[in-house]
Amino acid sequence: MKKIIFLFLLSIIVSIASAQTVENIQVEQDGEKLNINYRIGGSTSEQLYFVTLTCSIDGGPVFEPKSVIGDVGSNIRGGKSFNTVVWSVFKDVDEIGSVEFFVKVDLVSGEVKTQTLNEVPVDKHSITKSKKIDRKIFVGYGGSFGIGYWEKNRLLGIRAGTLGNWGGYGSIRYGYDYEYLVAGASITGGVTKHIFSKDKLRLYAYGGLGLGELLYNFEAEAGLIGVIGNRVNLNIGFAVPTWYADFTFGVGIVF
Numbered sequence: 001m002k003k004i005i006f007l008f009l010l011s012i013i014v015s016i017a018s019a020q021t022v023e024n025i026q027v028e029q030d031g032e033k034l035n036i037n038y039r040i041g042g043s044t045s046e047q048l049y050f051v052t053l054t055c056s057i058d059g060g061p062v063f064e065p066k067s068v069i070g071d072v073g074s075n076i077r078g079g080k081s082f083n084t085v086v087w088s089v090f091k092d093v094d095e096i097g098s099v100e101f102f103v104k105v106d107l108v109s110g111e112v113k114t115q116t117l118n119e120v121p122v123d124k125h126s127i128t129k130s131k132k133i134d135r136k137i138f139v140g141y142g143g144s145f146g147i148g149y150w151e152k153n154r155l156l157g158i159r160a161g162t163l164g165n166w167g168g169y170g171s172i173r174y175g176y177d178y179e180y181l182v183a184g185a186s187i188t189g190g191v192t193k194h195i196f197s198k199d200k201l202r203l204y205a206y207g208g209l210g211l212g213e214l215l216y217n218f219e220a221e222a223g224l225i226g227v228i229g230n231r232v233n234l235n236i237g238f239a240v241p242t243w244y245a246d247f248t249f250g251v252g253i254v255f
Contacts, residue, residue, distance in 0.1 A: 022103045024082065032197055036085045038071075038103055043078025051076045052104040053085050058097045067091035074108075090194075094165050095136075136162050138225070138233045140252010142171050144186075146244065152184055152213075159235060159250050163204055163227065167192040171208075171221075173248075186212040186219050186241060202227040212241030227254055 023041040027034055040049060051072050056062045071083035089096060142159030146152045154173035161169025170189040176182075190208020197203070204225040212219030223237015233254050239246040 022105060025101070025103065027101070030086075032088065032090050034087045034089055036087065036101060036103075037082050038085075039080065039082045040078045040105055045077055045079035047078040047107060048074075048109045049076045049078060050074050050106040050108050051083070051085075052106075053087075054102045054104070056100045056102075057093065059100075062102065065092050076105075090165050136164055136167070136254075138163055138169075138227075138252055138254045140233060140250055142173065142235065142248065142250035142252075143175075144173055144239055144246040144248040146246050152241075152244070152246065154184065154186060154246065157250070159252070161192055161206075163192055163194070163202070163225070163233075163254065165194050167204075169206055169208065171210075182214075184213050185215060186210060186239065187215065188212075188219060188221050188239070190221075192225065200229045202230075206235070206237070212239070217242045221248060223248060230254065 021041040023039045024037070026037045028037070029035075036053065043049070052064065053068060053072050054062050054064045065087050067088040068085055070085045071080075072085045076083065137160075139158070139160035142157045143155045144153070144157070145155065152175065154175035156175060157171060157173035159169060159171040161167055168190070169192055170187075172185070172187050174183070174185040176184070188208045188210030190206060192204045192206045195203050195205050204227075205222070206225055207222040208220070210219050210221075211217065219239055219241040221237055221239035223235055225233055225235045227233050231254055233252050235248070235250045235252075237248045239248050
């Protein structure tokens with residue numbers, strides 16, 4: 001999953017005509033979501049606004065996040081103690097470093113006639129989140145042992161790759177079958193996909209193709225990768241080289 005070090009530069013928006021301001025802007029991180037809280041100062045519950053949220057990532061072009069819910073868009077009522085916009089960050093972008101947010105409000109009905117509230121930066125606040133919630137690269141041990149009559153153990157191996165919304169991986173396993181006095185190996189590679197996050201646990205699925213046995217048979221594999229405490233990864237799954245199945249397992253680190 002994506003490295004996130006948030007630096008929020010929150011531009012306060014002012015209405016020259018009505019002295020209303022977008023006040024008390026605060027950004028809170030909730031897992032893989034951001035809660036952007038703000039207040040429309042000087043507003044009343046009889047007023048309705050059109051609220052636009054835009055942002056710039058790492059000094060790039062300004063864009064409007066799409067995966068947002070809450071007090072954004074049309075018919076946003078004034079007079080509240082605070083308004084909240086929730087952005088599901090990784091539905092729109094794969095990773096994020098620093099972000100500058102802009103909140104623009106347009107009065108569309110109420111006691112004051114329709115006015116466009118101009119964007120005039122009057123103050124800036126900096127909030128630095130130094131905690132890395134998403135290290136992306138994993139590497140570690142990865143072996144397998146056979147299941148059933150045709151079992152082939154591959155107890156030496158390594159698995160490495162990336163963990164983003166989408167990522168990739170590769171693995172190599174090697175072992176020796178003492179019953180049939182023959183060595184074997186497998187080389188596979190494929191994709192990883194983030195499927196779940198909560199607190200200090202992240203879960204990914206993986207699937208790939210490659211070569212097994214003595215690197216002359218087709219092999220397919222699939223499984224799960226778990227990241228615990230943002231540092232340790234565990235993986236379990238199955239590999240199917242031709243007519244039998246292997247149970248795959250491993251442990252490593254994420255950085």
